[in-house]
């Protein structure tokens with residue numbers, strides 16, 4: 005399952021996040037004076053938070069060094085993500101930053117403020133396409149104003165790179181619409197501009213791969229046409245993005261020198277070799293070694309990992325997350341992992357779709373020390389890797405929940421939206437008491453047992469081949485459903501994961517339906533369909549279960565003062581329906597039933613009821629919160645002795661979002677001007 009796993013979390017009431025999704029948190033309806041203390045900046049539809057690294061001071065200097073070197077390696081590849089996202093991103097960023105730092109004209113005008121906001125939005129998205137909707141962001145200033153700024157500074161932006169800011173070209177980073185040539189009509193820079201979907205299918209379809217142990221074909225290349233012939237440009241030292249990759253390698257060498265144990269050093273060594281050669285066999289070797297690197301207190305993700313940004317699902321986006329163990333939480337979560345087989349055996353799946361042996365599932369809560377690329381500023385809240393299916397089956401996988409990131413979200417939250425959208429005071433009370441734990445458990449169940457569960461029938465291809473563009477949303481829905489089914493099972497109480505499984509289930513079911521059918525709609529503009537994979541899965545899961553539950557009266561829809569509420573009357577029936585849909589979703593996956601996947605998603609997950617949508621937007625208008633949140637990273641400041649040895653590393657917070665973005669561009673801008 006090539007899925008990045010971050011799971012679900014409902015922050016307070018609201019947010020359910022899955023996989024590599026950034027998360028939305030719920031704000032107090034306050035003015036800016038009362039912003040939570042970890043709130044760093046706000047602009048557009050974005051809120052920037054910071055996060056702490058609890059436990060840093062308890063680490064040895066060697067452990068601190070390792071974390072420092074790994075974060076430096078990660079940041080060194082920051083520009084790769086910009087270049088991957090769109091071919092003009094780096095030159096656009098350079099021009100905008102030059103203007104921003106050198107323009108000495110009037111900065112009190114509306115135009116300048118709009119310019120600043122636009123630049124911040126571009127920073128946040130690692131390019132000119134919205135990080136979540138994938139739509140090109142249109143500036144609120146004119147082409148004429150930008151020309152004036154360019155004329156009054158040394159910044160340069162010409163031709164297509166200038167025009168694209170204001171015209172309708174390259175309007176979608178990833179275009180998955182049914183009628184599009186999804187490769188040609190996506191602006192993402194994984195393919196040359198003249199490469200078509202048919203080209204990609206023919207090129208990779210013709211490749212001879214080991215069927216038992218396939219490499220992640222095309223993961224670290226750009227596919228382009230040279231004189232009409234398709235060729236791959238490999239991301240590696242001396243290859244595409246080589247200037248940044250060499251910097252990554254330098255820092256990884258230092259990290260290897262302070263590794264906690266031999267296995268860890270070997271794994272870092274394989275990553276270095278992979279960056280030097282671009283060999284996907286080495287990447288697999290690395291992934292296997294990484295899965296088996298479980299002894300240290302420090303771990304990392306680094307490479308071209310998630311394929312969500314590729315309409316065809318081949319190309320990996322550059323990403324890094326550097327982490328240390330959260331010893332306390334890890335202990336709790338390992339309980340679930342130890343019981344993975346029990347969950348599989350007792351699930352409602354058809355017997356032939358159950359895994360006989362669920363392998364190597366681990367779940368850890370970790371403390372993040374730094375992120376870059378695809379994981380920053382918009383971050384996942386959990387990750388499950390590696391993505392290569394045969395490695396997962398044979399060697400297992402590592403699954404982590406990013407504890408301090410989740411905490412930072414929670415600290416920025418409040419209960420205003422819960423009170424607006426929940427049906428009654430009992431629902432609010434149960435959410436307040438059990439919601440947070442229910443969210444944590446849902447995340448854990450989604451990752452540890454959900455994605456690990458189920459098997460594909462012999463002779464049936466991978467979901468990418470069979471379910472095509474519905475693969476991601478079906479897989480996310482399947483994992484969500486697995487979690488939902490068990491959130492009201494006495495087993496979780498028996499395992500000591502809650503003191504009341506019924507109320508935990510109630511909080512989870514209320515929250516899921518409320519979000520899937522109401523509150524998540526605040527992320528859409530009037531008239532839009534649901535397109536993002538996780539939003540789709542939350543809607544089709546909620547809408548399907550609601551439809552069936554309504555027939556039997558297990559859920560009723562309440563209308564009061566023109567407001568819509570969902571009132572669950574029979575939680576056991578809801579649970580049975582989640583189980584039924586889980587079984588069906590697994591059947592679709594196991595049999596590769598494309599038609600059924602398409603019908604489920606298109607019938608329940610795409611269309612939005614315009615009236616309800618408008619109502620939700622109206623009700624939400626009282627909360628001045630932002631739709632999306634992301635993070636600045638703590639700054640790790642090494643202190644040296646006279647011989648240049650690091651004697652200690654201090655953790656500080658950056659002055660602000662713009663300061664950190666400018667600093668990153670200055671210190672890690674290794675691909676300046678690259679297309």
Ligand SMILES: [Zn+2]
Pocket residue numbers: 007008009010011022023450455480483
């Ligand atoms: Zn997931």
